[in-house]
Amino acid sequence: MTTLIDPPAPVPAAEPPGAPLLTLAGVGKRFGNQVTALEGLDMEVRRGEFLSLLGPSGCGKSTALRLIAGLAEPTSGHIAFNGERAGKASSTHPSVGFVFQEPTLMPWASVFGNVHLPLKLAGTSRREAEPAIMEALELVGLDGFRDAYPRELSGGMKMRVSIARALVTKPRLLLMDEPFAALDEITRFKLNNDLLDVWRQLNCTIVFVTHSVFESVYLSTRILVFRARPGRVAAELEIDPAQPRDEAFRTSPEYAALCRQTSTALAAAMNAG
Amino acid sequence: MLAPATHRLETSPLRWLLPLAVLGLVVLGWDLVVRLNDLPPYILPGPLRVLDTLIADRSVLLGSLMVTLRTTLVALALAAVGGAALALLFASARIVEFSLFPIAIILQVTPLIAIAPLMLIYLSTDAAVLTCAWIVAFFPILSNTTLGLNSVDANLRDLFRLSGASRLQTLRLLQLPTALPYFLGGLRIAGGLALVGAVVGEIAAGSAGQGSGLAFRIVESAYRLNIPRMFAALLLISLAGILIYAGLSLVSWLLLRRWHESALGRGN
Ligand SMILES: Nc1ncnc2c1ncn2[C@@H]1O[C@H](COP(=O)(O)OP(=O)(O)OP(=O)(O)O)[C@@H](O)[C@H]1O
Numbered sequence: 190m191t192t193l194i195d196p197p198a199p200v201p202a203a204e205p206p207g208a209p210l211l212t213l214a215g216v217g218k219r220f221g222n223q224v225t226a227l228e229g230l231d232m233e234v235r236r237g238e239f240l241s242l243l244g245p246s247g248c249g250k251s252t253a254l255r256l257i258a259g260l261a262e263p264t265s266g267h268i269a270f271n272g273e274r275a276g277k278a279s280s281t282h283p284s285v286g287f288v289f290q291e292p293t294l295m296p297w298a299s300v301f302g303n304v305h306l307p308l309k310l311a312g313t314s315r316r317e318a319e320p321a322i323m324e325a326l327e328l329v330g331l332d333g334f335r336d337a338y339p340r341e342l343s344g345g346m347k348m349r350v351s352i353a354r355a356l357v358t359k360p361r362l363l364l365m366d367e368p369f370a371a372l373d374e375i376t377r378f379k380l381n382n383d384l385l386d387v388w389r390q391l392n393c394t395i396v397f398v399t400h401s402v403f404e405s406v407y408l409s410t411r412i413l414v415f416r417a418r419p420g421r422v423a424a425e426l427e428i429d430p431a432q433p434r435d436e437a438f439r440t441s442p443e444y445a446a447l448c449r450q451t452s453t454a455l456a457a458a459m460n461a462g
Numbered sequence: 463m464l465a466p467a468t469h470r471l472e473t474s475p476l477r478w479l480l481p482l483a484v485l486g487l488v489v490l491g492w493d494l495v496v497r498l499n500d501l502p503p504y505i506l507p508g509p510l511r512v513l514d515t516l517i518a519d520r521s522v523l524l525g526s527l528m529v530t531l532r533t534t535l536v537a538l539a540l541a542a543v544g545g546a547a548l549a550l551l552f553a554s555a556r557i558v559e560f561s562l563f564p565i566a567i568i569l570q571v572t573p574l575i576a577i578a579p580l581m582l583i584y585l586s587t588d589a590a591v592l593t594c595a596w597i598v599a600f601f602p603i604l605s606n607t608t609l610g611l612n613s614v615d616a617n618l619r620d621l622f623r624l625s626g627a628s629r630l631q632t633l634r635l636l637q638l639p640t641a642l643p644y645f646l647g648g649l650r651i652a653g654g655l656a657l658v659g660a661v662v663g664e665i666a667a668g669s670a671g672q673g674s675g676l677a678f679r680i681v682e683s684a685y686r687l688n689i690p691r692m693f694a695a696l697l698l699i700s701l702a703g704i705l706i707y708a709g710l711s712l713v714s715w716l717l718l719r720r721w722h723e724s725a726l727g728r729g730n
């Protein structure tokens with residue numbers, strides 16, 4: 190539509206990191222007439238950041254993520270994408286990867302077939318897609334299970350397949366809804382580090398929903414603490430992006446201090462509700 | 463405690479032996495009743511007498527079996543194609559579903575035996591019998607497939623939308639595989655019903671038709687008081703039903719064994 194007249198949008202790399210990619214202004218979302226999931230939500234997603242949404246259960250984090258993805262329309266307020274009013278999903282959105290709160294795999298397809306899906310829908314054949322698929326599977330440590338069916342996998346393995354599927358398109362914007370909640374601590378730590386690697390390699394933007402204060406502090410460059418009923422942002426914390434994220438950081442006093450600070454903000458948000 | 467016991471029963475040969483033993487006892491009881499009361503064959507033939515008749519009249523009876531089986535299978539195939547096609551139409555436009563579904567229900571709830579005589583007025587006997595079988599087989603396939611097409615996981619649908627899937631891709635890669643187990647379930651019900659429909663059609667046609675299906679043989683034998691042959695024909699109808707059910711179960715298992723819960727062995 191407008192792209193026919195306007196000059197093409199600038200290539201992502203030309204944009205400075207930290208420029209807003211997406212702005213939600215006074216966004217509200219109601220289901221039916223009773224449930225108000227979000228109200229007056231103001232937030233932005235900045236290019237290249239690792240943003241965590243932290244908050245109690247039922248405060249509207251998943252709803253916010255779906256709005257950002259363009260999978261649902263706000264009932265009030267608006268979402269501007271890169272300065273433009275967002276229309277339908279896909280038209281103004283960059284390539285988006287989405288990891289749902291549940292694994293959401295196709296039971297009739299193998300692990301390989303499931304990870305292939307986004308590329309297949311874009312018209313890439315099995316053969317052409319194979320290197321990218323295997324790379325994504327290796328990243329989540331499931332390359333040995335390419336021919337297994339979802340029913341043969343544990344809950345955590347299914348979730349990792351779901352993550353591989355989101356990564357396989359090398360998206361510019363990665364939206365993840367509590368992707369590691371079902372995993373054991375060791376796998377979780379490993380995938381935390383792998384995710385940080387992916388984030389740096391792809392140079393993408395990540396919006397990450399979590400319940401875990403520790404996880405959010407370890408991963409994020411910015412944390413938004415949500416409060417419930419109605420869902421909105423209660424507090425914001427920034428963490429120096431230059432800070433290396435490794436085992437040393439996990440055991441450092443700075444990390445402990447940041448976690449304490451975040452916990453306090455979360456507790457305040459929960460009491461406010 | 464219950465689960466392991468059930469599991470052991472599922473896999474042990476008892477699962478097959480027990481029903482066979484019960485069946486054997488019933489046949490034995492039947493035989494005893496006939497022998498002890500000295501019943502003549504035109505009242506109640508014994509099992510051996512029925513078997514003799516089956517062998518003696520095999521050319522007539524097996525020919526009839528083939529006729530009934532063919533009618534049933536043709537009706538089932540037409541119902542599968544028609545039911546699935548209409549379900550797809552329903553899924554693509556709700557307005558079609560609202561307009562046509564009530565008619566399908568009326569067709570379903572009206573007893574077939576009441577429609578059959580009408581059918582025989584307007585159609586040739588063969589076509590009428592086929593239509594009877596088709597009508598009853600059609601509905602379970604239509605309603606099951608419609609249910610299946612509407613049962614797509616909401617998140618998967620979102621994922622397809624997010625990946626820019628076309629309508630056709632969503633249909634082929636998401637809706638059809640989701641609906642497949644439902645369709646196959648409907649097909650299994652429809653298989654049994656198609657046989658019932660064919661039998662009802664043949665009986666309604668009765669001696670009017672030159673039809674030579676198994677149910678026609680039953681009516682014919684009843685007129686001639688050939689009770690052993692009635693039993694033999696009945697036996698073959700049961701056998702046809704079992705064959706159809708087993709065949710459809712096999713198809714279902716072959717298509718779903720890799721992934722669907724219904725086709726998976728438990729606990730291994
Ligand atoms: N499709 C829906 N229909 C009706 N109400 C909904 C729907 N989706 C979410 N809600 C309601 O909106 C509120 C926020 O839900 P949401 O799933 O966004 O919470 P959440 O923060 O992701 O919670 P959790 O951490 O438990 O996943 C809840 O009160 C929920 O009941």
Ligand SMILES: [Mg+2]
Nearest residue numbers: 250251290366
């Ligand atoms: Mg959620």
